[in-house]
Amino acid sequence: MLLVYTHKITPRVKYIFKHICTRVLGLEVSFTNKIEEFIAHDSLKMSYTKQQLGSEFFIKNHELLFEQGLNDVEIHFQDWDNTKCFFFNGDKCELPFDIFAASFYLLSRYEEYLPHVKDDYGRFVASESIAYKHGFLDQPVVDIWAYKFKKALQKQFPDYIFPEKTYTVKPIIDVPSAYIFQKKGVMRTLGGTLKDIFRLRFKRLYYRYMVILNLKHDPYDTFKYIINRQKNSNAKFLFFFLIGDYSTFDKGINVNNKKFVSLIKQVADYCRVGLKVSFFAIDDITILKKEKIQMETIINASLNASRQSYSRLNFPDSYRHLVELEIPEDYTMGYVNQIGFRAGSCTPFFFYDLDYEVQTPLKICPYHLMDYALLKTKSLLDKKKVLNELIGKIKAVNGEFVPVFHNYTFSDSERWQGFKELFNMILESAHEN
Structure with a gap:
């Protein structure tokens, strides 16, 4: 000591x-x-x-x-x-x-x-x-x-034997919308159809109705692939599902949809599940409380983790609301389009309220990479280089690497080509010397 x-x-x-x-x-x-x-x-x-x-x-x-x-x-x-x-x-x-x-x-x-x-x-x-x-x-x-x-x-103190810590990986799967075409309701489907026609996106329009008619797979529905990766990994994945009401900022699936609820329950059988706090719930504790109760009803367990929509934080109120509702962990601390260490650390820490001069029970788990930040790097080879450099820096201090990927990142979309391989690199990094 x-x-x-x-x-x-x-x-x-x-x-x-x-x-x-x-x-x-x-x-x-x-x-x-x-x-x-x-x-x-x-x-x-x-x-x-x-x-x-x-x-x-x-x-x-x-x-x-x-x-x-x-x-x-x-x-x-x-x-x-x-x-x-x-x-x-x-x-x-x-x-x-x-x-x-x-x-x-x-x-x-x-x-x-x-x-x-x-x-x-x-x-x-x-x-x-x-x-x-x-x-x-x-x-x-x-x-x-x-x-x-x-x-x-x-x-x-040369004779003192210090304990050793090891490098770990905690993958985050962010789910702002579980499906892109399915389960959107009549009005949203009609609106999306008209938008496709006006913008001359006929290929997308064709794909939309092939998915709705169950003739093609919804591109955002990558959950089977992700769960299979979880089964073969020692790292425990943490999913964040958006269940808040439809708004200008949040365009998820209605929480009353039985297939969507069934999906969350299925994922919770294999992975940890947290709440992706909707945009307006970030500033309104009554909406946040409602979403917390809804998620706890779905997973039939206490909510242990949250992540704010758009990685938006309003100091100190955002964290105070989580403390008041007894949500023990948050995964919002990071930058969407910039790789790095927002709080200067790759070790989880507790929220210290500067106004009240007290350490709170809320554990902040900072993330260091979001998939969007890698889009700024053009070639897959360069993406791998950037990723390996980041992993090396965290390994050097035996830290915890928290990357944020989205469910649609694992789709076959041209934009996300190679990201499955990058995700596998992260998982494998925990087993390398």
Whole structure:
């Protein structure tokens, strides 16, 4: 166990030390503000304060972890080996930066509480983030800094045996609409027909009615293939089904459709199933509660995971609603069109509410790649290269790789050619050294 001496034990201090030490490095950690207790401890220990007590392992603290609420935080970036960091604390410490304050800034999403420009869907975009602006969005810096901390501890305590973590994969299958032509109802089918005619999409029109007449397979219905992949994989797939009402933004299948409900139940027999929160439910807890109850009725179990439609988050309300409804996990933290680490980490962490200064029970599982982001890379060979580089970075810190694919990604559509192979690469990466 690591004992941390600090002049003031704040919720922020406890939160970030437990993340870095326990969740990333597997070390138990405790805290004290009594010098006598610190001196008497005969195992791993360090001080985190303004002045070093003696010759102990020491990291000079930045004020961030001892403040409350939001303040004007001054940030200056500097190179640190093959990465970057901020909150420089001089050369007299075991580490040249206060990685705990820097990690807290990223994990708490401090910058997303501050004024920023949003896109048309009300989302915080990658280009607004400090990680993108300073060129480290493609690195899980919180985990990299944690391993630098571990290396420094090992140097000071060479006889201590540190636990080892392993790289894992958690594939996400996002289902905004289970079918493209089937089960859409008379009015939506008629509207789609007229749209096809006006846009001269006669091939699509032909295919639409061949599917409706059960003469062809619906392109979005790839669930048999995905379930077969699940059966042959050690990674447990997590599906997110949209069951919210039809709207401008959400065009799923009616939750009263028996075939759709049967599909969700069938998938739940083999995989984990969560709720894809509809666009308007993100801001309205009454709609969210209704969707939660509907999904729990379908799967006959408590809802354990959610993912917000369009990867849209409204800090801090979106997460507060999930906490209030006792949904324990969320998989929205990431960027739709940009590969990388939105919170700087590939290790799940808990939502810290900056307004109330409390760690909540909501576990945030950030995703690092959505299939759409790979469309920016033209050739399949280049896609494989980008994917292998990302996997390598997560493996280097024994992190958890969370990729998001859609049910239609596994169709025979020309747009998604080669994506089955990319998905298989991800699954196989968990078995490679």
